[in-house]
Amino acid sequence: MTTIENNLGQIRARMATACAQAGRQTEHVQLLAVSKTFGADAVREAVLAGQRSFGENYIQEAVDKIAAVRAMQLPSGAELQWHCIGPIQSNKTRLVAEHFDWAQTVDRLKIAERLSAQRPAGMKPLQICIQVNVDGGETKSGVAPADALALAQAVAALPGLVLRGIMSIPDDAPDFEAQCAVHEKARVLFERIKSSALPGLEQFDTLSMGMTGDLEAAVAAGSTMVRVGSGIFGRRTYGTPTP
Ligand SMILES: *Cc1c(COP(=O)(O)O)cnc(C)c1O
Numbered sequence: 001m002t003t004i005e006n007n008l009g010q011i012r013a014r015m016a017t018a019c020a021q022a023g024r025q026t027e028h029v030q031l032l033a034v035s036k037t038f039g040a041d042a043v044r045e046a047v048l049a050g051q052r053s054f055g056e057n058y059i060q061e062a063v064d065k066i067a068a069v070r071a072m073q074l075p076s077g078a079e080l081q082w083h084c085i086g087p088i089q090s091n092k093t094r095l096v097a098e099h100f101d102w103a104q105t106v107d108r109l110k111i112a113e114r115l116s117a118q119r120p121a122g123m124k125p126l127q128i129c130i131q132v133n134v135d136g137g138e139t140k141s142g143v144a145p146a147d148a149l150a151l152a153q154a155v156a157a158l159p160g161l162v163l164r165g166i167m168s169i170p171d172d173a174p175d176f177e178a179q180c181a182v183h184e185k186a187r188v189l190f191e192r193i194k195s196s197a198l199p200g201l202e203q204f205d206t207l208s209m210g211m212t213g214d215l216e217a218a219v220a221a222g223s224t225m226v227r228v229g230s231g232i233f234g235r236r237t238y239g240t241p242t243p
Contacts, residue, residue: 004042005049007232008033011215015226018219029219032083032208034229036061037236040068046232047074055104055227057086063099085167085227087141094118097126097160104129104167104208107143112155119160128155129167129208134185137171145189152193156200165206165224166190172213179217183209187222 011031019026034055035043043054043065056062066082074080083102088111096103097118106112106128119126130151133142143151148166156163166189170182190207210218212231219226230236 002045002049003234004045004232007234008046008049008051011212011228011231014215014231015219018216021216022220024219028224030225032085032225032227033232034085034211034227035065035233036086036229038233040065040072042233043069044072044074047078047080051232052078053081053083055083055085055229056100057084059084059086059088059092059095063095066099088115090114098123100126102127102129102164105131105141106155107131107133107141107151109151109154112151112158112161116158116160125160125162127164128161129165129206130155130163132166132168132186132189134168134189135170135182140169142168145185148189149193149196149198152196152201152204153198156198162203163200165204165208166193167206167208167225169211170209173217176217179214180221183214183218183221183223190222 015029016026019029032053032055033046033051036057081101083104084096084100085104088096088105093111093114097115098120103115103126115126130148131142132145132148133140134145152163155161168186173179173182186209187207194204206224207222208225210223210226212228215226
């Protein structure tokens with residue numbers, strides 16, 4: 001068994017335990033494998049171990065990796081999903097629109113409009129999560145919770161996109177209780193948008209939160225997608241391409 005295969009098994013086991021403790025069904029929480037800084041070979045190993053969804057932060061790195069993985073021999077019928085989970089500048093929207101299946105870090109209407117306009121006609125609509133700054137850090141990306149509903153309404157109306165949910169990247173919290181408290185804020189906001197009866201929310205089903213260090217708290221608070229990097233691929237060494 002490879003290290004990645006073994007790590008994936010451990011993360012899936014942690015997710016299953018967290019679901020059991022929260023009284024949730026395991027199939028209601030997806031695992032996004034965050035492969036940033038790791039190469040196409042690492043992605044391939046994860047695919048061979050059954051993983052299909054991958055998250056990337058650095059757009060040019062991701063575009064190169066997606067092409068490299070596509071050129072590899074993979075199990076037949078393995079359809080990979082690529083999620084952009086890094087900051088999206090205006091000058092990178094075209095690459096995101098042309099190469100990714102999901103963009104989880106939309107926090108401004110202008111970026112959403114560009115992604116919609118630049119999504120190639122032959123591809124499925126780009127699946128979108130609105131990034132919300134739930135813990136209110138001044139310098140952090142993400143829309144303020146108070147503005148999330150209005151942004152959701154505007155994004156849901158764009159033809160090249162499908163609004164799927166919200167995502168958050170809270171700061172590290174000191175313990176399980178504190179992690180739950182911040183994830184709970186995201187869940188409340190998610191429920192509020194979901195129940196708002198806005199048009200275009202038919203597929204609003206994704207609450208993307210939780211990483212290697214806090215996935216149990218995220219699952220307890222209602223996460224439907226945890227994004228795990230180091231727990232699967234090992235420690236990252238930086239000196240990586242900038243976004
Ligand atoms: C890197 C990253 C992750 C994964 O973090 P780990 O702690 O390695 O699991 C998840 N989400 C985002 C947005 C990230 O940038």
